[in-house]
Amino acid sequence: MKIIRLIFFIVHVGIAFLLAATLLNAYVPPKTFPWFNLLSLGFPVLMIAYILLTLFWIISWKKRAFVFLLFGLLFFKPVIRWINYTPQKNETPDLKIISLNAKGGFYGKENIESYIDSQHADIVMLQEYGAKNTYHFKGMKEGPQSYVITIFTKHKIVEHKQLIDSDYNYNNAYVSHTDIEIRGKIYRFINVYLQPFKFQKSMVKLNGDSEEDEQKVKDVVKRLIPTFKMHQEQIGAIRKSIDESPYPVLLAGDFNSVPNSYEYYHLAEGLQDAFVEAGRGSGTSFHDYKFPIRIDYIFSSKSIQPISYKVDRSVKLSDHFPIIATFKIENKSE
Incomplete structure (x- = not known):
């Protein structure tokens, strides 16, 4: 039993170090050391293992349980970026946003239109909408299109700018900002589609053949690392739009990045995660x-209060679920 406990202790300490390394994504860019960002992908598994081992020490009545409990508090904020519970807010929202990666309308353009119409949103931000698709949402007008992203709104579009556009060879990211006037005040909406990893299920599914599975893992890592580095470049243009915006900002879309990643830390800086x-x-x-x-x-400036946030798993409109957030915004005119 002592040997088992020793093995568990060594594993637990190792997991603690790996979890701590994910926190360094706030400081170390992928071009300097991409492996911290790679670790962020495994955060849920590492965290579950850490909690189970901590429970083992508690059940075993070992003093080290308190050390691991205290150390585990470092990961409270990272955990609630994955799974969270907030009390229902009593405020009445006055802005509703939907963001959806539509996967080119593969699951049915009409299904997306019907769903969006039923939600009565103020702003709809689509990624991978499919350049050959033309969407019509009741009471909404479409902003300027790019090949992959587009925005719909019930309100007046003041200005639109493409921040990142694909060159079809190296870069496949698309980002734009759209300044929209809502009840006399202007807000900047940034629609994000960062560089995709372009994985297929067959590329990541292990089949039990050790040599083939090892090669798959190597191929996945070879694809991940360059993409992380591209994300670092793309974040610069987005941060400039946020930092130089004269208006409150709402940032939404498909970041192709998990919480606790370099991308999350640097795009969320100064904003609220709804x-x-x-x-x-x-x-x-x-x-x-x-x-x-x-x-x-969906992120917002601190002057915009998130009231509710929902991942709508009741529908399958693409390989992504729609995300819906409501906000309380100031209504006074400038």
């Missing part, structure tokens, strides 16, 4: 793999 502030349950938004993956987000 899921952390008002979400309940799991934030997992990508459902095509049997693994908890949250890569879709």
Whole structure:
């Protein structure tokens, strides 16, 4: 039994170090050391293992349980970026936003239109909407399109700018900002689709053949590392739009990045994560793999109060679930 406890202790300490390394994504960019960002993908598994081992020490009545409990508090904020529970807020929202990666309308463009019409949103931000698709949402007008992202609104569009556009060879990211006037005040909406990893299920599914599985893992890592580095470049243009905006900002879309990643830390800086502030349950938004993956987000300036946040798992309109957030905004005119 002592040997088992020693093994558990060594494993527990190792997991603690790996979890701590994910916190360094706030400081170490992928171009300097991408492996911390790679660790962020495994955060849910590492955290579950850490909790189970901590429970083992508690049941065993070992003093080290208190050390691991105290150390585990470091990961409270990282955990609630994946799974959260906030009390229901009594304020009445006056802005509703939907963000959806539509997967090119593969699951049915008409299904997306019907769903969006039923939600009565003020702003709809689509990624991978499919350039050949033309969407019509009741009472909403479409902003300027790009090949992958587009925005719909019930309100007046003041200005639109493409921040990142694909060159079809190296860069496949798309980001734009749209300044929209709502009841006399202007807000900047940034629609994000960061560089995709371009995985297929067959590329990540292990089949039990050790040599083949090892090669698959190597191929996945070879694809992940360059993409992390591209994300670092793309974040610069987005941060400039946020930092130089004369208006309150709402940032949403498919970041192709998990919480606790370099991308999350640097895009969320100075903003509120609507899921952390008002979400309940799991934030997992990508459902095509049997693994908890949250890569879709809605952030807001601190002057905009998140009232509710929902990952709508009642519908399957693409390989992403729609994310819906409501906010309380100031109504006074400038």
